[in-house]
Amino acid sequence: MTLVVSFLVVLMLVGAVAASIFRDLISAIIAAALVSLIASILFYFLQAPDVAMAEAAIGAALTAAIFIIAIRRTERFEE
Amino acid sequence: MSFLNSYIYYIGAFGLILVGLYIILVKHNLIKVIVGLGILDTGVNLFLISVGYITKGTAPIFSRPGINSEHMVDPVPQALVLTAIVIGVAVLALALSLAIRLYQHYGTLNLRKIREQKW
Amino acid sequence: MRRTVTILLLIIVALGISLSLAKIPFGTPKTTVGRHYIDEGIEETGATNIVTSVVVNYRGFDTLGEVTVLFIAAIGLGAVLTTSVKGETRKIQPASLVLYTGCRLLFPLILVFGSYIFIHGHLTPGGGFQGGAIIASGFLLIYLGCRERRISRIASNLAESLGGLIFVVIGLLGLVFGGYFLLNFLPKGTANALFSAGVIPIIYIAIGFKVGSELASIIDNLIEES
Numbered sequence: 001m002t003l004v005v006s007f008l009v010v011l012m013l014v015g016a017v018a019a020s021i022f023r024d025l026i027s028a029i030i031a032a033a034l035v036s037l038i039a040s041i042l043f044y045f046l047q048a049p050d051v052a053m054a055e056a057a058i059g060a061a062l063t064a065a066i067f068i069i070a071i072r073r074t075e076r077f078e079e
Numbered sequence: 080m081s082f083l084n085s086y087i088y089y090i091g092a093f094g095l096i097l098v099g100l101y102i103i104l105v106k107h108n109l110i111k112v113i114v115g116l117g118i119l120d121t122g123v124n125l126f127l128i129s130v131g132y133i134t135k136g137t138a139p140i141f142s143r144p145g146i147n148s149e150h151m152v153d154p155v156p157q158a159l160v161l162t163a164i165v166i167g168v169a170v171l172a173l174a175l176s177l178a179i180r181l182y183q184h185y186g187t188l189n190l191r192k193i194r195e196q197k198w
Numbered sequence: 199m200r201r202t203v204t205i206l207l208l209i210i211v212a213l214g215i216s217l218s219l220a221k222i223p224f225g226t227p228k229t230t231v232g233r234h235y236i237d238e239g240i241e242e243t244g245a246t247n248i249v250t251s252v253v254v255n256y257r258g259f260d261t262l263g264e265v266t267v268l269f270i271a272a273i274g275l276g277a278v279l280t281t282s283v284k285g286e287t288r289k290i291q292p293a294s295l296v297l298y299t300g301c302r303l304l305f306p307l308i309l310v311f312g313s314y315i316f317i318h319g320h321l322t323p324g325g326g327f328q329g330g331a332i333i334a335s336g337f338l339l340i341y342l343g344c345r346e347r348r349i350s351r352i353a354s355n356l357a358e359s360l361g362g363l364i365f366v367v368i369g370l371l372g373l374v375f376g377g378y379f380l381l382n383f384l385p386k387g388t389a390n391a392l393f394s395a396g397v398i399p400i401i402y403i404a405i406g407f408k409v410g411s412e413l414a415s416i417i418d419n420l421i422e423e424s
Contacts, residue, residue: 002084009091016098016118025110032114035095039121042088046128047138047152049323050249053315054164055124057331062413063117063168065338069420070175071110074182078108079189085224093215097208104204131232134225139236139248140323144389151248153232158252162264165327165409169271172416176275179420183281 005045012038023078025071033064088129095122109178109188113171120167124160131156244386244395245320253325254398258380262369265362265408272358272412276419290345301343308336316406320395326402330409337414341421349418354411361408368397368404 012035019031036059043052099122102115131153139154178188185193227233235256236248243251253261293301316329340347372381387394 013094016095020102028114039125046132048128048157049138051157051160053328054161058164058168061335073179089219133227141246148236151236154248154252155232157249166267169268173271173274176278180278
């Protein structure tokens with residue numbers, strides 16, 4: 001059990017570092033959505049089903065959608 | 080091993096807060112700063128829920144009438160984090176609308192170039 | 199230069215936080231008010247989902263403040279993004295028939311699922327915010343799949359305003375009937391039934407309508423192609 005949780009936490013931190021490194025902004029947004037998705041799974045392991053449902057619906061789906069719509073009206077690549 | 084068992088959630092939330100702070104302080108592109116703000120938000124929410132956890136506890140819902148309520152986790156941090164998640168998405172939407180206006184006015188989203196153009 | 203100063207600052211912050219986190223043990227009960235909400239929750243409110251009774255009944259005023267913050271953010275976004283100068287208009291490709299029919303088929307199912315989640319908010323995990331976000335995802339599917347349809351502004355403004363108005367009116371009725379704002383004045387009923395827990399289902403239905411139409415209007419303001 002602890003092995004599964006440790007693997008998920010390491011994957012979440014790798015995704016957060018990747019969101020800071022990528023120059024293509026669409027890839028950075030998808031890494032941030034991966035961080036939100038793994039946080040939702042960790043909320044379920046911490047016995048909080050309401051918060052897991054809210055984080056999956058709002059953090060993983062709607063945040064990525066409004067970021068991509070905003071990038072469509074501005075530039076796609078950093079600098 | 081028992082140290083890892085007890086503190087792995089704290090390390091995860093804490094690492095997210097540090098990465099979010101690094102992105103906000105160092106990066107030049109405005110949209111990447113807003114992505115860093117979102118990651119910081121997720122880290123703080125994860126930390127609040129992991130403080131309220133009790134070992135071998137269950138979720139605080141009485142789905143059948145006679146459930147043993149001895150080992151339920153704390154319901155108060157979950158209620159506060161539910162509010163915080165929705166406010167986080169509202170702040171991100173408002174920040175993105177300001178970024179779009181800034182792009183329409185200055186023609187670029189690089190924070191260094193905007194600072195040079197102002198002076 | 200900036201990068202090294204930032205990394206030094208983050209190392210100092212990390213040391214400070216980890217020294218204070220070592221004093222918070224993981225997995226021990228820390229407050230006693232949570233214990234009181236779990237033990238007395240069903241008799242005092244009638245809802246079997248303790249998190250719902252904390253959000254709507256015990257800390258209902260904080261939920262009113264949060265609904266206000268969401269409202270201000272939606273108004274601010276609409277005010278910032280209206281321009282009198284039209285940008286370049288892009289040619290929208292019409293969607294293929296499979297995509298169009300699939301989105302039209304899925305949209306009522308998503309609406310029914312979201313309504314189920316916020317109607318049963320006091321019995322199962324769920325509630326107004328989660329159901330509202332699912333309904334907004336259904337509207338996002340319509341924007342992405344059937345590309346010429348838009349939400350009618352009148353219907354979404356009406357749903358949003360009625361949701362907020364019902365929440366405040368129920369609070370004021372609690373002031374009239376009982377003595378303080380947001381008192382639970384309807385009868386509590388039996389536990390685990392659908393019509394139980396007083397005003398909690400009514401408030402959650404109002405919040406579900408409000409949050410769903412607000413997030414859908416935020417997406418509508420951001421897309422805004424002519």
